[in-house]
Amino acid sequence: xxxxxxxxxxxxxxxxxxxxxxxxxxxxxxxxxxxxxxxxxxxxxxxxxxxxxxxxxxxxxxxxxxxxxxxxxxxxxxxxxxxxxxxxxxxxxxxxxxxxxxxxxxxxxxxxxxxxxxxxxxxxxxxxxxxxxxxxxxxxxxxxxxxxxxxxxxxxxxxxxxxxxxxxxxxxxxxxxxxxxxxxxxxxxxxxxxxxxxxxxxxxxxxxxxxxxxxxxxxxxxxxxxxxxxxxxxxxxxxxxxxxxxxxxxxxxxxxxxxxxx
Numbered sequence: 001x002x003x004x005x006x007x008x009x010x011x012x013x014x015x016x017x018x019x020x021x022x023x024x025x026x027x028x029x030x031x032x033x034x035x036x037x038x039x040x041x042x043x044x045x046x047x048x049x050x051x052x053x054x055x056x057x058x059x060x061x062x063x064x065x066x067x068x069x070x071x072x073x074x075x076x077x078x079x080x081x082x083x084x085x086x087x088x089x090x091x092x093x094x095x096x097x098x099x100x101x102x103x104x105x106x107x108x109x110x111x112x113x114x115x116x117x118x119x120x121x122x123x124x125x126x127x128x129x130x131x132x133x134x135x136x137x138x139x140x141x142x143x144x145x146x147x148x149x150x151x152x153x154x155x156x157x158x159x160x161x162x163x164x165x166x167x168x169x170x171x172x173x174x175x176x177x178x179x180x181x182x183x184x185x186x187x188x189x190x191x192x193x194x195x196x197x198x199x200x201x202x203x204x205x206x207x208x209x210x211x212x213x214x215x216x217x218x219x220x221x222x223x224x225x226x227x228x229x230x231x232x233x234x235x236x237x238x239x240x241x242x243x244x245x246x247x248x249x250x251x252x253x254x255x256x257x258x259x260x261x262x
Contacts, residue, residue: 002250003047004246004250006070007069007070008243008244008250009243009247010070010071011071011072011239011240011243012240012244012247014041014071014072014073014074015239015243016240017039017074018232018236019233019236019237019240021037021039021077022229022232022233022236024037025037025224025229026224026226026233028224029222029224030221031190031222032116032117032118032119032190032219032220032221033115033116033117033118033190033219033220034084034222034223034224035079035081035084035116035222035223036079036222036223036224036229037077037079037080038077038078038080039074039076039077039078040074040075040076040077040078041073041075042072042073042075044069044070044071044072045070046068046069046070048065048066048067049066049067049068050062050065050066051065052064052065078182079181079182079184080223081181081182083098083099083220083223084116084221084222085221085223086098086215086218086219086220086221087218087219087221088217088218089219091217092148092149092150092151092216092217093120093122093128094118094120094216094219095118095120095173095214095216095219096118096214096215096218096219096220097118097175097212097215098212098213098214098215099211099212100211100212101175101177101204101206101211101212102114102115102116102175102176102177102192102201103115103116103118103173103175103176104136104137104138104174104175104176104203105136105137106134106136106139107134108134112194113187113192113193114176114184114191114193114194115191115192116190116220117130117190117220118218118219118220119219122142123135126141126142126143127141128140128141128142128157130190132189136173137174138171138173138174140157140173141170142157143159143161145161145162145163146159146162147159147160147161147162148167150167150216151173151214151216152214152216153206153207153213153214154172154213154214155172155173155205155207155214156169156173157169157170157172157173172205173206173214174203174204174205175203175204175205175206175211175212176201176202177201177204177211178194178198178200178201178202179198179199179202180197180198180199182198183197183198183199184198
């Protein structure tokens with residue numbers, strides 16, 4: 001019965017973490033480029049009360065073991081990198097990635113991070129930056145006398161200068177992809193950081209084999225499925241209630257057992 005108390009308390013902790021993760025998914029339903037995640041669990045070690053293959057009192061070989069498990073533990077957040085819905089914004093600096101890849105973003109300390117959030121703007125120097133002011137890599141600056149910005153499916157950035165008719169090419173946006181994108185670390189701000197598990201970034205041109213294309217004037221929305229998350233929330237709540245009932249039952253059984261000596 002003491003084992004049941006520990007096991008059920010671990011079950012309550014597991015469901016509490018599951019609800020926390022669902023709450024984060026739901027909170028980011030409208031976050032541009034957000035990727036839904038699920039918490040994965042593993043069962044813990046088992047206490048073997050009787051191994052398989054031993055003989056019983058009738059000298060009959062028993063085909064199965066007698067084991068008691070000791071609960072579960074969280075092991076990972078599994079990210080879902082499926083494509084989110086793409087919506088039109090009519091903003092020439094909004095970019096959606098259709099397919100595999102991440103935009104490269106340079107933090108103030110010079111390190112590179114990665115995002116699917118293409119809600120871009122211009123800095124005071126005309127550089128392409130994120131909504132939080134971080135520079136898009138490679139650095140592309142838009143002249144202040146530009147009257148139109150065009151970003152092609154292959155990431156080529158060109159502008160029309162005031163008083164001219166022919167577009168002027170300024171550079172090309174590169175995308176990064178990873179052998180194991182699930183190993184990327186969320187750091188907030190719609191940004192991911194490479195880790196030893198994700199591997200080093202593989203750079204390429206949008207539209208090339210293995211890389212997605214750039215869509216100007218669009219944004220990729222969150223890939224959270226609200227209906228599925230609500231169902232998972234109800235399941236987690238019921239599992240939490242059942243584990244709490246297990247604790248109450250184990251306590252009652254211990255009280256009954258302790259009262260036998262009276």
